[in-house]
Amino acid sequence: MSVDLLVKKIKEKGNPSVAGLDPKVEYVPQYIRERAYKEYGKNLKGACEAIWEFNKGLIDALYDVVPAVKPQSAFYEMYGIHGEEVLHRTIEYAHEKGLYIILDVKRNDIGSTAEAYSKAYLGSVDIDGESFSPCPVDCVTVNPYLGTDGVKPFVDDCKALDKAIFALVKTSNPSSGELQDMMTGDKHIYEHVAELVNGWNSDTIGESGYGAVGAVVGATYPEQAKVLRQIMKQSYFLVPGYGAQGGGAMGVKPCFNDDGLGAIVNSSRGIMCAYKKGDWKEEQFAEAARAEAIRMKNDIVGVL
Amino acid sequence: MSVDLLVKKIKEKGNPSVAGLDPKVEYVPQYIRERAYKEYGKNLKGACEAIWEFNKGLIDALYDVVPAVKPQSAFYEMYGIHGEEVLHRTIEYAHEKGLYIILDVKRNDIGSTAEAYSKAYLGSVDIDGESFSPCPVDCVTVNPYLGTDGVKPFVDDCKALDKAIFALVKTSNPSSGELQDMMTGDKHIYEHVAELVNGWNSDTIGESGYGAVGAVVGATYPEQAKVLRQIMKQSYFLVPGYGAQGGGAMGVKPCFNDDGLGAIVNSSRGIMCAYKKGDWKEEQFAEAARAEAIRMKNDIVGVL
Numbered sequence: 088m089s090v091d092l093l094v095k096k097i098k099e100k101g102n103p104s105v106a107g108l109d110p111k112v113e114y115v116p117q118y119i120r121e122r123a124y125k126e127y128g129k130n131l132k133g134a135c136e137a138i139w140e141f142n143k144g145l146i147d148a149l150y151d152v153v154p155a156v157k158p159q160s161a162f163y164e165m166y167g168i169h170g171e172e173v174l175h176r177t178i179e180y181a182h183e184k185g186l187y188i189i190l191d192v193k194r195n196d197i198g199s200t201a202e203a204y205s206k207a208y209l210g211s212v213d214i215d216g217e218s219f220s221p222c223p224v225d226c227v228t229v230n231p232y233l234g235t236d237g238v239k240p241f242v243d244d245c246k247a248l249d250k251a252i253f254a255l256v257k258t259s260n261p262s263s264g265e266l267q268d269m270m271t272g273d274k275h276i277y278e279h280v281a282e283l284v285n286g287w288n289s290d291t292i293g294e295s296g297y298g299a300v301g302a303v304v305g306a307t308y309p310e311q312a313k314v315l316r317q318i319m320k321q322s323y324f325l326v327p328g329y330g331a332q333g334g335g336a337m338g339v340k341p342c343f344n345d346d347g348l349g350a351i352v353n354s355s356r357g358i359m360c361a362y363k364k365g366d367w368k369e370e371q372f373a374e375a376a377r378a379e380a381i382r383m384k385n386d387i388v389g390v391l
Numbered sequence: 392m393s394v395d396l397l398v399k400k401i402k403e404k405g406n407p408s409v410a411g412l413d414p415k416v417e418y419v420p421q422y423i424r425e426r427a428y429k430e431y432g433k434n435l436k437g438a439c440e441a442i443w444e445f446n447k448g449l450i451d452a453l454y455d456v457v458p459a460v461k462p463q464s465a466f467y468e469m470y471g472i473h474g475e476e477v478l479h480r481t482i483e484y485a486h487e488k489g490l491y492i493i494l495d496v497k498r499n500d501i502g503s504t505a506e507a508y509s510k511a512y513l514g515s516v517d518i519d520g521e522s523f524s525p526c527p528v529d530c531v532t533v534n535p536y537l538g539t540d541g542v543k544p545f546v547d548d549c550k551a552l553d554k555a556i557f558a559l560v561k562t563s564n565p566s567s568g569e570l571q572d573m574m575t576g577d578k579h580i581y582e583h584v585a586e587l588v589n590g591w592n593s594d595t596i597g598e599s600g601y602g603a604v605g606a607v608v609g610a611t612y613p614e615q616a617k618v619l620r621q622i623m624k625q626s627y628f629l630v631p632g633y634g635a636q637g638g639g640a641m642g643v644k645p646c647f648n649d650d651g652l653g654a655i656v657n658s659s660r661g662i663m664c665a666y667k668k669g670d671w672k673e674e675q676f677a678e679a680a681r682a683e684a685i686r687m688k689n690d691i692v693g694v695l
Contacts, residue, residue: 109504111507112518112519113519120519124519129518129519129521130518130521130523131516131518131523131525133518134516134518159500159504159507161498161500161504161505161507161508161511162504162507164507164508164511164512164525164526165507165508165510165511165516165525166516166525167479167511167523167525167526168472168475168476168479168525170525171472171475172472175471175472193498193499193500193534194465194497195497195499195534196463196465196497197562197563197564197631198564198565200413200463200465200466201465203415203463203465203466203468203469204465204468204469206469207465207468207469207471208468212435212469212470214416214433214434214435214437214438215416215417215424215428215433217433217434219434219435219471221435221468221469221470221471221472221474222468222471230497230499230534230536231536231570232534232535232536232559232562232570232571233559233562233564233566233567234564234566234567234568234569234570234571235566235569236564236565236566237562237564237566255536255537258501258536258537258541259501260501260502260537260538260540260541261502261540262537262538262539262540262541263537263538264538265538265539265587266535266536266538266580266583266584266587267536267538269575269580269583270575270576271573271574271575271580272574276570276573276575276580279570279573280570283569283570327501
């Protein structure tokens with residue numbers, strides 16, 4: 088009922104970062120794509136098999152460097168059923184390699200439907216008395232716009248099954264402020280959401296000192312992160328926006344607590360497409376990803 | 392670039408309501424479940440084949456009564472890959488029967504990822520120069536918490552491909568007010584979101600007088616609906632909360648404009664599980680659903 092497992096893996100690797108697996112087919116090295124198209128056709132199936140080869144190579148190169156991976160559901164849904172199938176395969180493979188899995192789905196709905204989403208990814212579904220877990224991950228992201236009853240089913244499954252969630256609080260995109268920065272009373276909306284998160288988290292605190300309900304806080308808004316760190320002292324932060332979106336190590340620093348814990352920083356394109364920068368050959372995509380993951384780790388650990 | 396197609400179908404059927412397809416396996420009549428378990432096993436596959444039989448029976452019974460169906464993604468994701476596969480099959484079958492399809496996914500993310508979600512359901516994905524539509528529907532629901540750049544990719548696809556979206560504004564659940572009802576300046580958050588929706592919608596108005604960007608407004612909050620109807624005059628409202636959640640025909644009335652258009656009211660459990668009420672036999676599930684859909688139509692049309 089906490090993020091203890093994530094904290095353990097972060098400590099083991101000495102690395103508070105997570106590799107995003109957001110595989111657009113155009114990110115995949117051309118030789119892998121061509122091989123897959125030849126075998127499966129230049130279609131959704133062929134694209135997905137290319138993505139699978141790419142993901143597998145990335146996981147093989149990263150699993151002893153990073154504690155966690157974060158597949159972004161959109162980039163699998165975009166390729167239809169085959170994409171979903173490769174997402175499931177990727178999750179299974181990453182689990183075999185000992186990685187913690189944060190599935191970035193940003194799901195949200197009213198209570199009974201939120202329950203179905205939670206069962207899909209954290210819990211299990213009952214089929215006339217028998218129980219099945221269709222897509223078991225360690226953690227998902229959720230959107231809090233519907234309030235407590237849209238999040239509670241996830242929190243209940245976290246408590247029962249030792250899982251975790253990150254709720255969107257202050258997102259990394261340019262227009263995140265349109266709603267999130269509005270003032271209500273003497274507080275911003277993101278501060279109110281942070282107080283809700285803190286409440287949901289309060290009875291889920293584990294041995295690590297952190298609970299099951301974390302927050303998404305963009306690396307692109309370090310000033311807001313400082314405030315949010317104070318409101319949600321025992322929540323882990325999932326921090327997007329490092330690298331490609333412009334946030335650097337100093338930008339993510341305010342997301343951490345003084346103990347060097349409390350946040351995990353995501354990089355997706357920066358790691359996946361590392362081979363496209365510098366003198367790497369396509370065939371070295373995995374080596375390049377590993378080098379970038381190590382560089383990122385040192386960059387972040389260096390400022391803590 | 393509008394909801395003209397939906398309006399046309401609503402006028403043809405004389406029915407401003409939509410049948411939600413949210414098929415938990417326990418909603419499926421037992422004789423269908425048992426037949427499917429016998430053929431495919433009592434597992435995710437068996438459950439999904441039972442759901443498919445159920446959905447097909449419902450669509451056959453409803454397609455000349457309702458203009459649209461609204462599959463809720465959560466109830467397919469909950470059954471894993473097989474569930475996704477049945478969702479795709481259901482969408483294809485409903486399209487064959489001439490139904491307008493609103494896929495309830497409530498997706499949301501930063502710009503480049505929102506783009507991937509939009510491609511998955513409204514647009515098409517490029518695979519080295521060839522174009523594929525993995526799961527083509529007419530309309531999806533989106534969550535606006537990330538602001539304009541999280542919604543714009545969907546709006547762009549609406550404009551290019553004659554599709555539509557409904558953004559969450561005031562949801563039907565009990566705790567929707569926690570964030571949505573907060574005051575900022577002299578307005579509620581839901582009013583600010585409504586103004587954003589109105590802006591996004593403004594250059595998408597079609598022949599019907601309505602644009603591509605609609606709003607989700609719960610039947611459970613008629614007072615708020617009155618205000619929202621004034622802010623978003625040219626947006627269609629998707630109205631959940633009728634029936635099972637407690638909203639009646641008088642509750643949905645404020646969602647409509649004086650022309651009797653402007654809203655489409657959803658019922659899921661009320662229609663799907665109609666056979667569980669009254670003297671119906673399980674085998675009459677489709678007939679019961681049809682009777683309830685006709686009753687609902689008359690109930691709503693009666694107050695307009």
